[in-house]
Amino acid sequence: QSALTQPASVSGSPGQSITISCTGTSSDVGTYNYVSWYQQHPGKAPKIMIYDVSDRPSGVSNRFSGSKSGNTASLTISGLQAEDEADYYCSSYTSSSTLFVFGTGTKVTVL
Amino acid sequence: QVQLQESGPGLVKPSQTLSLTCTVSGGSITSDSYYWSWIWQPAGKGLEWIGRIYASGSTTYNPSLHSRVSISVDTSKNQFSLRLSSLTAADTAIYYCARDLGRAHFDYWGQGTLVTVSS
Numbered sequence: 001q002s003a004l005t006q007p008a009s010v011s012g013s014p015g016q017s018i019t020i021s022c023t024g025t026s027s028d029v030g031t032y033n034y035v036s037w038y039q040q041h042p043g044k045a046p047k048i049m050i051y052d053v054s055d056r057p058s059g060v061s062n063r064f065s066g067s068k069s070g071n072t073a074s075l076t077i078s079g080l081q082a083e084d085e086a087d088y089y090c091s092s093y094t095s096s097s098t099l100f101v102f103g104t105g106t107k108v109t110v111l
Numbered sequence: 112q113v114q115l116q117e118s119g120p121g122l123v124k125p126s127q128t129l130s131l132t133c134t135v136s137g138g139s140i141t142s143d144s145y146y147w148s149w150i151w152q153p154a155g156k157g158l159e160w161i162g163r164i165y166a167s168g169s170t171t172y173n174p175s176l177h178s179r180v181s182i183s184v185d186t187s188k189n190q191f192s193l194r195l196s197s198l199t200a201a202d203t204a205i206y207y208c209a210r211d212l213g214r215a216h217f218d219y220w221g222q223g224t225l226v227t228v229s230s
Binding site for chain 2: 003035036038045051052057089091098100102103
C-alpha cells in the first residue's frame with residue numbers, strides 16, 4: 001500500500017486561502033469517507049484537524065475545512081495565519097491489509 | 112482530558128528488540144469505543160501506522176512490519192505496549208501512541224519518543 005500523494009509544499013500570504021490535495025485510489029479515498037487531516041508543528045505530535053472527510057473536532061478553527069471528490073480529498077485553510085505554518089498529513093482507511101494509510105505530507109508556509 | 116505518554120529507551124542496538132509502553136490517563140483503556148495504536152515517523156519523513164490493539168487483546172498490524180511487531184495491553188495499569196524485533200538503523204524514528212476511533216481518526220496522541228538504533 002503506497003502512501004497517499006500530497007504536494008510537498010504550499011504557500012500563501014496572511015489572509016489568503018490555500019488548498020492541500022490528497023490523492024489516493026479506489027481502495028481508500030475513493031471508496032471510504034474516512035479521511036482525516038493532521039497538523040504537525042516542528043517537534044510536536046500531530047493534531048487532528050478534520051475527520052470523516054469534513055468534520056471538525058471541537059476546538060478546531062472553522063477556517064479549516066475538508067472535502068472529497070473521487071479519489072482526491074482536500075483540506076482548505078481560509079484566512080491564513082502565521083500559526084498555520086506547519087506540516088499537514090492526510091490519512092485514510094484502506095481496504096488493503098494495511099488498514100490505514102497516511103499521505104506524504106505537505107509543508108505549509110505563510111509568506 | 113485524555114493524555115497518553117510514551118516511555119522506553121532512547122537508544123537500542125541493532126538486532127535487539129525495542130520495547131515501548133504507552134500510559135493512558137484521564138480515561139479507561141477498556142472503553143469499548145476505542146482502539147489504541149502505535150504510529151512512527153522516521154527522521155524528516157512522514158507518518159506510518161504500525162498497528163493497534165483493542166482492550167480485549169485483539170490486534171491488527173501493518174503487513175510491512177507484521178513479522179517483527181507485537182502489541183499488548185495491560186488493563187490493570189491502563190497501558191499498552193509495543194515490541195519491535197530485529198532492529199536496524201531504518202527503525203530509527205519518533206514513535207507515537209494514539210487513541211484510535213477506527214476510521215483513520217486518531218484523536219489523542221502522546222508527545223512521541225525518539226528511538227535511535229545504533230551500536
